[in-house]
Amino acid sequence: MLYVIKAGGNVLDDPQQLEGFLEAFTALPGAKILVHGGGKIASEIGLQMQITPQYVNGRRITDAATLQLVTMVYGGLINKNLVARLQQLGCNALGLTGADGAVMKANKRPVREVDYGYAGDISADGVDGAKLQQLLDAGFVPVLAPLSYDPANGSLLNTNADTIAQEAAKALAKLMPVQLIYCFEKNGVLSDVADDHSVIPLINAANEALLKADGTLQGGMIPKIDNARAAINAGVQKVIIGHAGQLDALVAGKSGTQII
Amino acid sequence: MLYVIKAGGNVLDDPQQLEGFLEAFTALPGAKILVHGGGKIASEIGLQMQITPQYVNGRRITDAATLQLVTMVYGGLINKNLVARLQQLGCNALGLTGADGAVMKANKRPVREVDYGYAGDISADGVDGAKLQQLLDAGFVPVLAPLSYDPANGSLLNTNADTIAQEAAKALAKLMPVQLIYCFEKNGVLSDVADDHSVIPLINAANEALLKADGTLQGGMIPKIDNARAAINAGVQKVIIGHAGQLDALVAGKSGTQII
Numbered sequence: 001m002l003y004v005i006k007a008g009g010n011v012l013d014d015p016q017q018l019e020g021f022l023e024a025f026t027a028l029p030g031a032k033i034l035v036h037g038g039g040k041i042a043s044e045i046g047l048q049m050q051i052t053p054q055y056v057n058g059r060r061i062t063d064a065a066t067l068q069l070v071t072m073v074y075g076g077l078i079n080k081n082l083v084a085r086l087q088q089l090g091c092n093a094l095g096l097t098g099a100d101g102a103v104m105k106a107n108k109r110p111v112r113e114v115d116y117g118y119a120g121d122i123s124a125d126g127v128d129g130a131k132l133q134q135l136l137d138a139g140f141v142p143v144l145a146p147l148s149y150d151p152a153n154g155s156l157l158n159t160n161a162d163t164i165a166q167e168a169a170k171a172l173a174k175l176m177p178v179q180l181i182y183c184f185e186k187n188g189v190l191s192d193v194a195d196d197h198s199v200i201p202l203i204n205a206a207n208e209a210l211l212k213a214d215g216t217l218q219g220g221m222i223p224k225i226d227n228a229r230a231a232i233n234a235g236v237q238k239v240i241i242g243h244a245g246q247l248d249a250l251v252a253g254k255s256g257t258q259i260i
Numbered sequence: 261m262l263y264v265i266k267a268g269g270n271v272l273d274d275p276q277q278l279e280g281f282l283e284a285f286t287a288l289p290g291a292k293i294l295v296h297g298g299g300k301i302a303s304e305i306g307l308q309m310q311i312t313p314q315y316v317n318g319r320r321i322t323d324a325a326t327l328q329l330v331t332m333v334y335g336g337l338i339n340k341n342l343v344a345r346l347q348q349l350g351c352n353a354l355g356l357t358g359a360d361g362a363v364m365k366a367n368k369r370p371v372r373e374v375d376y377g378y379a380g381d382i383s384a385d386g387v388d389g390a391k392l393q394q395l396l397d398a399g400f401v402p403v404l405a406p407l408s409y410d411p412a413n414g415s416l417l418n419t420n421a422d423t424i425a426q427e428a429a430k431a432l433a434k435l436m437p438v439q440l441i442y443c444f445e446k447n448g449v450l451s452d453v454a455d456d457h458s459v460i461p462l463i464n465a466a467n468e469a470l471l472k473a474d475g476t477l478q479g480g481m482i483p484k485i486d487n488a489r490a491a492i493n494a495g496v497q498k499v500i501i502g503h504a505g506q507l508d509a510l511v512a513g514k515s516g517t518q519i520i
Contacts, residue, residue: 045332048309068337072305076336077328080407080416084359088414094361099344100354101400134398140361147340154348156340 001237002031002136002172003251005181006165011244012039012078021183022082024247026091031136031176033168034093035144036082037161042073056114062158067118070158071097071147079145086143094140098148099156101131104164106148106157120148120157122164127171144168162224166231173235180228180236181251183244188257189225191216199242203259205229228259261497262291262396262432263511265441266425271504272299272338281443282342284507286351291396291436293428294353295404296342297421302333316374322418327378330418331357331407339405346403354400358408359416361391364424366408366417380408380417382424387431404428422484426491433495440488440496441511443504448517449485451476459502463519465489488519 005028011021025034046053046069054061062070079095086093098104098120104127106120126148135142146161162182169180188199191211203211208225211217217225228239242249242256249255265288271281285294306313306329314321322330339355346353358364358380364387366380386408395402406421422442429440448459451471463471468485471477477485488499502509502516509515 045309049305050308071340072332072336074336075340076332076334080331080335080357080359083357084409084416085414087359087362087409088411092361093359095357095359097340097343097355099340099347101352102347138394138398149344149347151348154345156344 002033002176002178003028003181004033004035004165004169004172004178005183005247006035006161007037007244008161008182008184009037009039010185011183012036012041017245021244021247022085022089022091026086026089028247028251033132033136033142033144033172034082034086035146035161035165035168036074036078037146038070038074039078041077042070045069045073045077054117059114059116061115062117062119064118067156067158071156074145075147075156079143083143086141091141092139093143094135095143095145097145097156098159098164101128101135102149102151103128103131103142104144104148104159104167105151106159108150108152108157118155118157120150120159122148122159122167125171127167129171129175132168132172133175162227166227169236170231170234173231173237178236179238179240179251180231181240181242181247182224183242183247183250186243187246187255188242189217189221193219199255200257203228203257225259232259262293262436262438263288263441264293264295264425264429264432264438265443265507266295266421267297267504268421268442268444269297269299270445271443272296272301277505281504281507282345282349282351286346286349288507288511293392293396293402293404293432294342294346295406295421295425295428296334296338297406298330298334299338301337302330305329305333305337314377319374319376321375322377322379324378327416327418331416334405335407335416339403343403346401351401352399353403354395355403355405357405357416358419358424361388361395362409362411363388363391363402364404364408364419364427365411366419368410368412368417378415378417380410380419382408382419382427385431387427389431389435392428392432393435422487426487429491429496430494433491433497438496439498439500439511440491441500441502441507442484443502443507443510446503447506447515448502449477449481453479459515460517463488463517468519485519492519
């Protein structure tokens with residue numbers, strides 16, 4: 001089993017939680033890939049460099065200065081510090097952006113109503129699963145930054161970490177059994193957003209339709225569930241959504257929401 | 261033959277020269293490793309972030325802010341942009357710091373007269389030649405940033421790119437035939453520093469002693485030659501020093517200084 005595990009920005013922002021997460025990640029036996037998000041540090045360093053976040057219609061834009069910033073912070077600072085700490089814990093981590101080995105190719109998002117700038121949408125067959133498998137077979141643990149590779153321009157693009165994780169899991173599911181795990185600050189998909197204990201333990205095709213119809217699943221959770229369903233339809237065995245502090249329980253099916 | 265090729269900061273600072281160098285590097289057949297230095301961009305971004313270079317007795321100090329800066333700029337911005345451009349040229353580049361795969365372990369330089377801060381001296385047997393060989397065998401072209409891995413602290417250290425190149429070449433010379441090539445802005449080791457055409461084409465053990473004795477080799481060139489000699493004594497076949505714009509001629513022995 002290959003575990004593709006995504007850790008969101010809020011996991012990175014809390015040193016104590018991050019430490020526990022990295023220890024649990026290291027302890028997880030077998031093949032695994034870590035995908036990390038951004039975190040507050042990118043905004044902080046952006047402020048120091050006087051890079052002001054750009055928005056159009058409420059959507060964040062990756063202008064040239066922001067691409068330079070995230071290349072430094074995601075590809076350098078966050079990725080390399082995670083790799084160094086994982087190595088010290090005994091995990092043979094190897095940091096990658098989509099450009100390294102051209103493992104994750106993307107197209108610059110076409111300009112329609114909004115010009116998102118240097119934002120990358122992963123190309124069809126953009127993930128080089130064979131190269132990731134080579135690294136896994138050689139005993140490396142890939143640590144993927146949320147940066148994709150633009151072969152048309154020989155440059156990098158900013159890509160959401162959830163998408164990187166999903167696309168990596170889908171491509172590798174063609175080569176081996178894969179589970180995709182999203183770690184964040186909640187205990188799972190909640191039936192009542194105000195109640196952290198209202199975790200829906202299992203979502204399958206049958207109850208998913210009901211949960212959508214009766215309004216239990218709503219708002220930002222709908223696209224997450226739809227992405228999970230797309231991953232499963234592409235061959236991923238299971239998608240798990242849960243708390244970063246519960247990684248071993250998530251893998252064991254004792255915590256979080258299991259989507260099958 | 262494995263070529264370990266170091267490109268200095270001045271190569272990176274000149275877009276046109278860099279482009280020609282990367283094309284020649286891509287065209288070079290066989291196994292190869294690129295080691296890159298820093299370049300002016302680190303200082304420029306340091307200025308933007310109001311990180312003032314620290315010196316003690318004229319020696320640059322890597323304080324905590326500078327380590328963060330070089331991790332971002334060397335490990336992120338420079339390394340990933342080189343990798344992306346090499347990929348576009350058809351070279352299967354994979355960017356690494358010393359922490360990735362723990363390929364380059366170092367000790368924080370001990371404090372004696374000067375506290376150099378987060379500067380790393382490569383440990384005895386600090387280079388994991390077997391892991392680099394795994395990557396080479398899998399068809400990757402490692403691109404090494406001048407950052408080493410401190411296993412005692414699970415963190416990164418700042419290490420001179422010349423040293424990274426030399427240590428990688430020495431370790432890999434135990435596993436395969438290796439040539440080490442230093443590319444910079446001069447045509448080679450000059451007998452007259454004021455005359456760019458006064459390249460000494462060959463330095464061997466016999467004429468090296470004479471060139472030192474008669475003062476032809478002096479100043480900053482002496483440690484470079486001594487380091488080259490140390491690499492050769494450790495099994496590196498040949499060290500070549502020459503102009504970044506002449507990579508193919510350097511490899512062919514038609515340009516630069518060959519040290520044997």
